[in-house]
Amino acid sequence: xxxxxxxxxxxxxxxxxxxxxxxxxxxxxxxxxxxxxxxxxxxxxxxxxxxxxxxxxxxxxxxxxxxxxxxxxxxxxxxxxxxxxxxxxxxxxxxxxxxxxxxxxxxxxxxxxxxxxxxxxxxxxxxxxxxxxxxxxxxxxxxxxxxxxxxxxxxxxxxxxxxxxxxxxxxxxxxxxxxxxxxxxxxxxxxxxxxxxxxxxxxxxxxxxxxxxxxxxxxxxxxxxxxxxxxxxxxxxxxxxx
Amino acid sequence: xxxxxxxxxxxxxxxxxxxxxxxxxxxxxxxxxxxxxxxxxxxxxxxxxxxxxxxxxxxxxxxxxxxxxxxxxxxxxxxxxxxxxxxxxxxxxxxxxxxxxxxxxxxxxxxxxxxxxxxxxxxxxxxxxxxxxxxxxxxxxxxxxxxxxxxxxxxxxxxxxxxxxxxxxxxxxxxxxxxxxxxxxxxxxxxxxxxxxxxxxxxxxxxxxxxxxxxxxxxxxxxxxxxxxxxxxxxxxxxxxxxxxxxxxxxxxxxxxxxxxxxxxxxxxxxxxxxxxxxxxxxxxxxxxxxxxxxxxxxxxxxxxxxxxxxxxxxxxxxxxxxxxxxxxxxxxxxxxxxxxxxxxxxxxxxxxxxxxxxxxxxxxxxxxxxxxxxxxxxxxxxxxxxxxxxxxxxxxxxxxxxxxxxxxxxxxxxxxxxxxxxxxxxxxxxxx
Numbered sequence: 001x002x003x004x005x006x007x008x009x010x011x012x013x014x015x016x017x018x019x020x021x022x023x024x025x026x027x028x029x030x031x032x033x034x035x036x037x038x039x040x041x042x043x044x045x046x047x048x049x050x051x052x053x054x055x056x057x058x059x060x061x062x063x064x065x066x067x068x069x070x071x072x073x074x075x076x077x078x079x080x081x082x083x084x085x086x087x088x089x090x091x092x093x094x095x096x097x098x099x100x101x102x103x104x105x106x107x108x109x110x111x112x113x114x115x116x117x118x119x120x121x122x123x124x125x126x127x128x129x130x131x132x133x134x135x136x137x138x139x140x141x142x143x144x145x146x147x148x149x150x151x152x153x154x155x156x157x158x159x160x161x162x163x164x165x166x167x168x169x170x171x172x173x174x175x176x177x178x179x180x181x182x183x184x185x186x187x188x189x190x191x192x193x194x195x196x197x198x199x200x201x202x203x204x205x206x207x208x209x210x211x212x213x214x215x216x217x218x219x220x221x222x223x224x225x226x227x228x229x230x231x232x233x234x235x236x237x238x239x240x241x242x
Numbered sequence: 243x244x245x246x247x248x249x250x251x252x253x254x255x256x257x258x259x260x261x262x263x264x265x266x267x268x269x270x271x272x273x274x275x276x277x278x279x280x281x282x283x284x285x286x287x288x289x290x291x292x293x294x295x296x297x298x299x300x301x302x303x304x305x306x307x308x309x310x311x312x313x314x315x316x317x318x319x320x321x322x323x324x325x326x327x328x329x330x331x332x333x334x335x336x337x338x339x340x341x342x343x344x345x346x347x348x349x350x351x352x353x354x355x356x357x358x359x360x361x362x363x364x365x366x367x368x369x370x371x372x373x374x375x376x377x378x379x380x381x382x383x384x385x386x387x388x389x390x391x392x393x394x395x396x397x398x399x400x401x402x403x404x405x406x407x408x409x410x411x412x413x414x415x416x417x418x419x420x421x422x423x424x425x426x427x428x429x430x431x432x433x434x435x436x437x438x439x440x441x442x443x444x445x446x447x448x449x450x451x452x453x454x455x456x457x458x459x460x461x462x463x464x465x466x467x468x469x470x471x472x473x474x475x476x477x478x479x480x481x482x483x484x485x486x487x488x489x490x491x492x493x494x495x496x497x498x499x500x501x502x503x504x505x506x507x508x509x510x511x512x513x514x515x516x517x518x519x520x521x522x523x524x525x526x527x528x529x530x531x532x533x534x535x536x537x538x539x540x541x542x543x544x545x546x547x548x549x550x551x552x553x554x555x556x557x558x559x560x561x562x563x564x565x566x567x568x569x570x571x572x573x574x575x576x577x578x579x580x581x582x583x584x585x586x587x588x589x590x591x592x593x594x595x596x597x598x599x600x601x602x603x604x605x606x607x608x609x610x611x612x613x614x615x616x617x618x619x620x621x622x623x624x625x626x627x628x629x630x631x632x633x634x635x636x637x638x639x640x641x642x643x644x645x646x647x648x649x650x651x652x653x654x655x656x657x658x659x660x661x662x663x664x665x666x667x668x669x670x671x672x673x674x675x
Contacts, residue, residue: 060588060668081592088590099585099672103254115247116590160589 005069006167006200007057008033012066014052026052028223029066034168034202039194041203041211041231044220051172053220054204058093058170059086071167088116092161096173098153100145106132106156107141113163124163131159135189151182158189168200169193175210187213191233244595248602255575255603256610263607266571269564270611270651271618274644276557278619279626281640284550286627288543289635295539301354301506302535305513306495307335310529335528336492341521348516352504355389357497360482363443370443372418372475374426380472381422383441383448385482393499396476400431401454404478408453412480416450419458419473431455441475448485450477506534561647564611565655572604572659583663584671597664604656605649612648616641 014027026049034040044050055061056068059075060083068075071090078086092113093099100109107128114124132141135155145153154174161169171190175183187210193199203214211217212232219227256263309331346356362370362383371378386394388409399420408415418434427433434452441448458473483489500509510532517530576583583596591599620636627634 055669058588060672081594084587084590084592087588093588095585095672099581099588101582101585103258104251112586113589115244116586116592116595164590 004036005033006036006038006071008067008069009057010067012053012056012063012068014049014056014061015064025064026223027056027063030223030225032218032225032228034200036200037194037198038216039190039201039203039214039233040216040218041205041214042218042220043205043208043211045206047222048220049223050204050206050220052223054170054172057168057202058091059083088113089164090167092163092166092169094154094157094161094169094171094174096176098145098150098157098177100153100156100160102145105142105144106137106148106159109145109156110141110160110163113160117164128159128163131162132156134162135159149182150178151185154178154182154186155189158186158193162193162199168202170202170204172204173206174203176205244598245602248599249606251599252603252606256607262571266567266607267564267611267614269560269567270608270648271564271615273557273559273561273564274612274615274648275619275622276560277554278616278640278644279623280550280553280557281637282620282623282634283626284546284553285637285640286623286632286635288546290632291542291546292539295535295542301500301502301504302357303498303500303506303510303513303532304495304535304538305337305498305517305530305532306493307331307337307528308531310525310527329527331494331528333491335525336494337496337517337521337530338492341517342493342496344520345513345516349509349512352501352509352512353498354501355393355499356387357390357393357499358387358479358493359390359497360385360479360486360488362448362482362485369472370441370448370475372422372426372439372441377426379422379425380470381418381441381475382472383416383443383475383477383482383485385477385479385485387479389499390479391476396456396459398454399457401435401452403454409478409480412478412484414450414481415453415478417454417456417476418452419475420455421458421471421473422475423455425470439475450475506536510534510537561651565608565651568604568607568652569655569659571607572600572656573662575603576600576659576663580666580671580674583666584668584674587666587668588672593664596666597660600660600663601653601656604660605652608648608652608655609645612645615648616644619644 009030009032012027012030013025015023015025018024030053042050042053052061056063056075057070059070059078062076062078062083066076070086073086073090075083075086087093100106101112104112107125110128110131111124114127119127129138129141132138135158137152137155137159140148140152145156148156158169158174161171169190174190175186178186190201190203191213194201201214203211205211208217214231214233217227217229217231218225219229342356346353362385370381370383372381388404388406391404396417398417400423401417403417404415407413416439418439420429420431423429423431423434435455436452438449438451441450456476458471480489483491498513500506513532514530522529586596586599620641623636624634
């Protein structure tokens, strides 16, 4: 199990300075790891520190103290532009508010991470089309974000997250802005990516119900991990069979 | 690759906010348009003046009387003949026929022509008329000496040129233009050749025998094209002086044309020294200065360039104002797109690529503005030059300079906003609403 750790956090502390004498610690020495191919959820109420933790896992921020290794790379030592490259190659973000680039087509949005990775135009267009096909968005790939529904936007965002075949997909409340039926569809896409392609997925959510769908649940409260449990998901096929 | 992508993104952004983009560009458009227009007008005028001067002869020299300056030596760079005097110029101070004759004789190898001209009335407002039946033609009466006629080398289309005895005896003969013949006699030269014509100027009548008709060549300095242009009635120089009762008067200045092998700039000094040592050494207030057409042309050109530069700098100020407008809109745009910047960073954009994106955007705004400005400026400049009746000559170098300059403005005024965008913290940017 120790051999295939995709990410490993050791004694992660994160503090913010709010005025000179006051240091506000949000995360109090977290320890956990995620194995390759695992579907893990981090669940907690607002104020539990899950956003801060997500920023650290997503290499958007560095921990104040502790060690974080992502796919063999020490994040806490990386420079800014190295973090950019890391985010580009190893992390696929899916946001609650989709965060598609306005005024550019779905296709261009999916191409974007590949463009930053320096992939050639023809190659990235071809790959973007393939990824959009996987999320069943082929017929709407030339549409701009404001011409798409919430569920369609999130599907484009997932295709974009897969662009550079990242080590982990980091989904922050991906169904938070969607109705339950559409949310179901999005969750099914994650399950498919996990089960069919063996993707490592980290789902961050405040909903215990949603977290039950994952293999492992890490519960966060007041900046500390207060528990780990197993999910009750029995697989896409099982559900469909039922 | 990232570069073309950035341009496409910038263009999409401009298209999404057409009104805003146009208003932003307006400063650049006005600035570039005025610089180009000024340079087009300046360039055209310089070319025309130069070609006209060239026509008058690059080998021309002007010799004239000017006031002695107290402290500086007279140089060949003074154009102010007869000005800045210490006492009023009298007839005694003028250059006489004898002086010119002596001078011409002394340097007959160097001098090709001595050009003497005498107008009946002021050259530019001589406003005389020849009337035939109900029609009339505008003319001015100008007296030329033989050298001048040779120098002018007008094509005689009917009749003959002046003869030596016409000059010697101050015969009352004249040559008229084919334009005038066309207007008054339907082009039939026989109706006027060998006949007397009467020219009215103010309340004075002048009568001359027409001996020849010359071919009129459109004067580049005349504004617009008229079907009744003022043409010259040419008479012998001595005749004109007699009409003006100035036969014995000297000259404030005269022109001469040097031989092909003579160094003009050297001859300027020779002519000046000749007159000053021979004839003006005892004159208390006046002396002779000479100036060549080439040096006049050089001075004219540098003057034109100075004026052009000064005007362009003033117009350039609007470019700076335009640049500030671009910077302002870039700052607005970056604030509006904070979340987009955060997303791009999350997706792996480096600070450098964000900076490049926004600099490209500002350069695109400026270059598009610049191109519109160039087109507008060329149209405006051409129109202005045409209005003055000249042929427009667009300065090509100014176009390249304008494009380069608008790019530079884009980079200069885009750098600060772009850098601000690049330095945004991705977490804060993502959270921005």
